[in-house]
Amino acid sequence: MASKLGAFGRASASTLKFQYVESQAPAHPPRWIRWHDGRRFRATAAGRRRGRGRQPGFVTSIELASGVGLLLILAVATGSFLGASAVYVKYASQLPDARSIVLNTLPEDSILYDSTGQTVLMDVHQKGYRHYEQRLKDMGPLAPKATVAIEDAKFYTEGGIDLPSIVRAAWVDYHEHKAVQGASTITQQLVKLRLIGNQPTIDRKVKEAVLAIQVEQDFSKDQVLEMYLNTAFFGNNAYGIEAAAQSYYHTDTAKLSLGQAAMLAGIPQNPTWNNPLVNWPGAKARQHDVLAAMVRNRMITPEQSDKAYAEDLSAPSHMFQDSNVIAAPAFSQFVVDELKARFGPEAPYRNGYRVTTTLNWDMEQKAQQLITAQVRRYESGGSNVHDGAMVGIDPKTGEIMSMIGSADLNARGGQYNMAVWPPRNPGSSMKMYTYTAAIASGLDTMVTPIQDSTVTYHSTGSTFTPKNYDGGLHGTCQLQACFLNSLNIPATKVEMGIGIPAVAQMARTMGAPPWTCHLDAAGNCKYTADDPLDSYGPSLTLGGYNETPLQMATGASVLAAQGILRPAHSVRQVLNASGGLVYKSNPDESAKQVIDPKVAFIMEQIMSDDSNRAMIFGRGSNLTLPNRTVASKTGTTDDYKDGWTVGFTPALATAFWFGNTDWTPMPIGAEASQVAAPVWHDFMQYTLDNILRRPNEWFNEPAGLGHANVNGKLQWFMPGTSPSTQAPRLPTSANPSNGWWATQPAPPPAPAPAPPAPPSDRGGGGGRGGGSG
DSSP states (O other), X not given: OOOBOSSTTOBOGGGTOOOOXXXXXXXXXXXXXXXXXXXXXXXXXXXXXXXXXXXXXXXOOHHHHHHHHHHHHHHHHHTOGGGGSHHHHHHHTTSOOGGGGGTOOOOXXXXXXXXXXXXXXXXXXXXXXXXXXXOGGGSOSHHHHHHHHHHOTTTTTSSSSOHHHHHHHHHHHHHHTSOOOOOOOHHHHHHIIIIIOOOOSHHHHHHHHHHHHHHHHHSOHHHHHHHHHTTOBOSTTEESHHHHHHHHHSSOGGGOOHHHHHHHHTSTTSTTTTOTTTOHHHHHHHHHHHHHHHHHXXXXXXXXXXXXXXXXXXXXXTSOOOOOOOSSHHHHHHHHHHHHHHHOTTHHHHBOOEEEESOOHHHHHHHHHHHHHHXXXXXXXXXXXXXXXXXXXXXXXXXXXXXXXXXXXXXXXXXXXXXXXXXXXXXGGGHHHHHHHHHHHTSOOTTOEEEEOOOEEEETTEEXXXXXXXXXXXXEEEHHHHHHTXXXXXXXXXXXXXXXXXXXXXXXXXXXXXXXXXXXXXXXXXXXXXXXGGGXXXXXXXXOSBBOHHHHHHHHHHHHTTTEEOOOBXXXXXXXXXXXXXXXXXXXXXXXXXSOHHHHHHHHHHHHOGGGGHHHHOSSOTTSBTTBOOEEEEEEOTTSSEEXXXXXXXXXXXXXXXXXXXXXXXXXXXXXXXXXXXXXXXXXXHIXXXXXXXXXXXXXXXXXXXXXXXXXXXXXXXXXOOTTOOOOOOOSSOOTTTSOEEEOOOOOOOOOOOOOOOOOOOOSTTXXXXXXX
16 A cells, blocks of 8 residues: 655755865865855865875874874864864875765665655665655654764764763773774764764774864754764664654654654664664663653653653564555556666666656556456456456556556566566457558548458468458458457458558557567567568468557557657656756657547547447447447457457547466457456546546547548548548569468359249239239
C-alpha cells in the first residue's frame, strides 16, 4: 500500500551549497561563498586551497605533527598572532577548504509520486542505503536538542572544539604514540564525516580540529548542526536523521516523540551497539543517557524523561526494519529507467529528485485487481493461465496512466514487466495496423468487397496458407466486417494487396515496430525491430511477429488522437529536493501527426461499429460498453499462448495481454474474447464511469471525407475513393517489394441454369394451362 506523505523529504543539499565567485587574475583575490539565506562569507586564509603551497621537506612524524598541531589549535582557538603566521599558512595549506564541507553531501534518495503528487510509489536508492536532506527548521525541536545534549552540550558556546578536552586527548595520544582518547565536538564530527575521514591517527585529529575551527568561522551553529544531522549514520541503512525517522518509525523527523528522538540521537556514537534492532538493552541504556543529558541541560523535565523512557518503542509493532514497499512496481521501475535515460544512470540514486509521475493510482489499483482476479479464476479451475499485463495511455498527452507488469509479483515469472518486455505474439490485434495501412493507401475503402476464399502464398522455399479461426470460409464481406470479425484469409489478402512492407511501416509509424525473433546458437531469441521492410512475411498481419502491451496501447492512442503520435512517457515533472524545477514534460513538443486524421476517423468508425463483428462475436459482447461508443479489437494466437484486447475512446487507450511467462499455451479454446476481453471491458467501464468520470464522447469528423449511403448505412471515404473501389489484385508472381506471390484455386464453374418448370395441371374443361406466377 502506498503511503500518503505530503511533500516528505523536500529539502536537499542544494539548499546548503554556495557559489564561488573568483576573478580570472592569477593572484589570490578575495573569495566569497553564499549560503541559502543569502549571506556572504569571505575566506580568511589565502592558503586554504587544496594542494596549494606544499613545500619540500614538510615534517610528517606523528610526535611532531601532534605537537605542532596542538600549538596551532591553541593559537587559532585563542586568536594569537601565530594563527596568521607562515607556519599556520603552511600547515593549513595541506588541508581541504573548510567551506567545501557544504559540497560533500551524501547521495540522496529520489521519491516517486503518483500524478497527484501525494501517493508515494517508490523510494529510489541503492540497496542498503537511505538518505534525505532536511533543513533544521523542518526537523522539529526534539531530535536536534537530543543530539546536542548527548553529543556536545557546549555546542552553542564553544568555538568548534572543546579546548580542555582536546588538549587532554592530544597529551594522552602523544604519550601513547597512537590515538587513544576522543574529544570530538559536533563540528569536529562533521569535519570527520565530510572532509577527512575516520583514520585513527593523531595527524587526522589535529587536522580535524583545525578544520573545525575554520568551519565555525564560515558557518553558523545552526548550519553546522543541520549538516551534521543530515550526515550521521544511524544504522538500519539510514544516513541522516530524516532517513532514520522514516526507517525506524515510518514518520518525519518533526513528528518524532521524545522517546523516539532520544533513541535515535543515541545511535551515531556506535551505530551497531546502540542500534535498537540489534542490541535492545544497549540501545535502551543509551536512550536513558540521552534523556538524562536533556534533563541535565534543562531541555526537558524529569517527568517528561520518565514518560519518554517508558514509551513502548519495541519492534515489530512500534519499530521497524528498513524496508522499501514499492507501489506499482513495474511502473515505478519504468520511471527509474526513464530517469536514467534522461539524466544519467546514477542520477535517480544520487540527486534527490522529487518526481511527479503520470500514474493514476486509482486506475492502477483497479487494473491490478481485475488482472489478478482473472488469473486466480483460471488457476482455481486448474487452467494454465498464470499471468497478465496491461498499459493505459491518455491519447491527448501520451501519459502512461496505468501499467501492470504481472498478475502477481511474487509468482513464478512475476518479476518480469510483461507490459514492456519481452514482446509477444499479438494475434489478430495486429490487423489494426493492416487495415489502417489499407485505408491510408487509397487502394481500399471501408466497404471494399474482400473474398474469403482459399489462398496460398509463396516465396523462395516457403509457402503459407492462412486459415480462419473457425476453419470455414464466409464468402465475400466488406473490408470493415472482415476486419472486426477477425477473418484471417481476407486480412492476408488486404495485406498482400497493399504490400507487406506497407503494414510493417504503418506499425512503426504508429509507435509499434514489430519485433523479429532471431535465434542464436543456444536457441534463444535476439529481438530486433529495425529489420528491412521486405524481410517480413504474410503472417505479419496475423501476429506472426511480436509486440508489447505498451506498443499496442501506443498504436491505439494514435488512432484515438486523430493520427497524432505522442510518445508514451511516465514522468510529468522532476523537482530537486529543495523544490527547484529540473524537468517538466511538454507532450505537444514531441507530438507528431503520423497518419491522416481522415484515416484515423474511418478506423474509429470501423472499430466502434458493433455490427461489423456480429457474425462471429454476436452483438453486445465484452468488446462493447453499455451507453458508450468504444473501439476495440481482440487477438488470439493459434497456439493459445497469447490473448489480447486493445481498445480506445477519446480519453483512454488500453491494451491487455494474458498468457504465461514460460510461453506454455493456455487451455485450448481460451481465446482472447474469453480471457482478455472481460477484463478490458470491466476496466474501461469502471475507469470511464468512476475514475475519469467522462461522458459518452466520440470524435468529430475531419474535413475532406466523402460520404455515401451503402446498404442503408452512412459510410466515409478518403478522397479519390468511392463505394465502387475494388480491392487491388494479388501478385501472381514474385513481388519485388517482398518476394511473395499468391495462388488461388480457380472458382468453381457457375451452375447450369435450371430448366423451366412444367405447366401446372389445374384442370378445368380442357382449357390451356397457364403459367403460374
